[in-house]
Amino acid sequence: MNLLQQTMERIQGLDQEMVGKARERVDSLIKPPHSLGKLEELAVQLAGISGELYPEFDRKAIIVMAADHGVYEEGISSNPQEVTYAQTMFIAKGITGVGVLAKTAGAEVVTVDIGVKGDFPNDAGVIGRKIRQGAGNIATGPAMTIEEAIRSLETGIAIAEAEIQKGANLLGTGEMGIGNTTPSTAILSVLGNIPSEEITGKGAGVGSGGISHKAQVIKKAIETNRPDKDNAIDVLAKVGGLEIGGMAGVMIGAAANRVPVVLDGYISTIAALIAVSIEPKVKHYLIASHASAEPGGKKASELLGIQPVLHMEMCLGEGSGAALAFPLVDAACRIMKEMATFSEVGLKI
């Protein structure tokens, strides 16, 4: 049996007894019912995930998966493809958006090359797990083979497990890959059965053909590859990307170890759709951070059925939104542990 299969079989649902206890405690805290809104739901979810009434997530890590995309040659981006390589180096150095926001949240950033064009020096601080030098051009053929798609998922699982072994108890997902809003939107178009024109956005900067050209490329990719909507691994292989598979793998690996995962924006949410399609129980372990400004973001969150908590008009990627939401996890834990209950203070309402 392969690692993916074995890991999926280890995933369990939430600890329902602890969910009940956590809800009881949240409802007994000195506040009007439900007045802490989504923070209450988060506290209950974290108790159900960890099996503890007072969990603590003091070892946070954001796993950034980096890869390139052959579909770049269709002119879907205004940015040079080499930005993927350069920015991956900068992410590892801690000088990009995710690095600074992770520092603010006390989180580590783990940078993984799962398919960037070009090789990194050994001392770059980038973990080398390259499956191939970029995904294939989805407008003319598949992004990768089924075997490579499974390898991308298993790479994510292995990276998540390694971080958890080292002590991480809260993970976040991030990515770097010029062009990756194109395969992300192709996946959403297939899984959500939504015409590409309705969900295609500018990403980090659209090519000279504009958004309509990008939507046409996505449509062509789907027509060319005919992915099977009911087989998420087929969808990932045909119109996805290596970093998307890697992030989905991180989610599967974290869920198997009962570790919560905070999703970043659009591309992470698409990876979550793949992970949850492969194994629906993964959903219990996911926390959505921010609502991406990318037009498909809203549809992706709706399809996933998890609403983001922050509305910051961000669309950076890299794991930046996940880092920004980490303190909310700490806040949810602290209300459970440190707020008093009505009976403790002798108050009745």
Ligand SMILES: Cc1cc2ncn([C@H]3O[C@H](COP(=O)(O)O)[C@@H](O)[C@H]3O)c2cc1C
């Ligand atoms: C300098 C720079 C830094 C980034 N960091 C994340 N992205 C984001 O933009 C890319 C997706 O947008 P598209 O599909 O339009 O290429 C991904 O790399 C994503 O992480 C960046 C993009 C740029 C240009």
Ligand SMILES: O=C(O)c1cccnc1
């Ligand atoms: O929301 C995101 O994650 C996003 C959107 C556009 C470009 N890069 C990332």
